[in-house]
Amino acid sequence: MTLIARFETALDGAARPLGLAVSGGSDSLALLHLAAEAGVGPLFCATVNHxxxxxxxxxxxxxxxxCSKLDVAHEILDWRWSGAGNLQAEARAGRYGALTDWAKRRGLGTVLVGHTQ
Known part of the structure; x- marks a missing residue:
């Protein structure tokens, strides 16, 4: 089974349209290229600037x-740390909060994230 076929199978039942959280790291950029090549669109992409x-x-x-080269809509979501609490935990919560708000505003059914282990 090809990588694209495995990706499409993994998306069976995923609510559409799809959103992608892309940080610019190799993992999320690979996800962006895979989703675009698989033609599972329309796709919407967001990057959180902390x-x-x-x-x-x-x-x-x-x-x-x-995203422009792949004809995928893209938005930059700004989040700023208040200085309170644990930076890593607050940045994670802020990132997912911003992505959740974005997904609701865009009417997205599923948001995909890519993380290396």
């Missing part, structure tokens, strides 16, 4: 460019 590193804006631009 504003925690100087490179963040450039990474968001890289994802926007990749």
């Amino acid at each position: 504003g925690l590193r100087p490179e963040a804006a450039a990474e968001c631009a890289l994802v926007a460019d990749a």
Whole structure:
């Protein structure tokens, strides 16, 4: 079974349209390219800019460019840490909160995320 066939099988029953959370890392960029090649669209993509590193804006631009080349709608979602609590936990909660709000606003049925282990 090809990778695309396995991907399509994994999406059986997934509510549409699909959203993709793409950070700019190799895992999520691979997910973006796989979803676009599989033709499971329409696809909508979001990148969360935490504003925690100087490179963040450039990474968001890289994802926007990749989406443009693949004809996938893309949005940058901004989230900022208040300074309270554990940074990693707050960034994770903020990222998923921003993605949840985005998915609801866009009427997305499923949001896919890619993570390496």
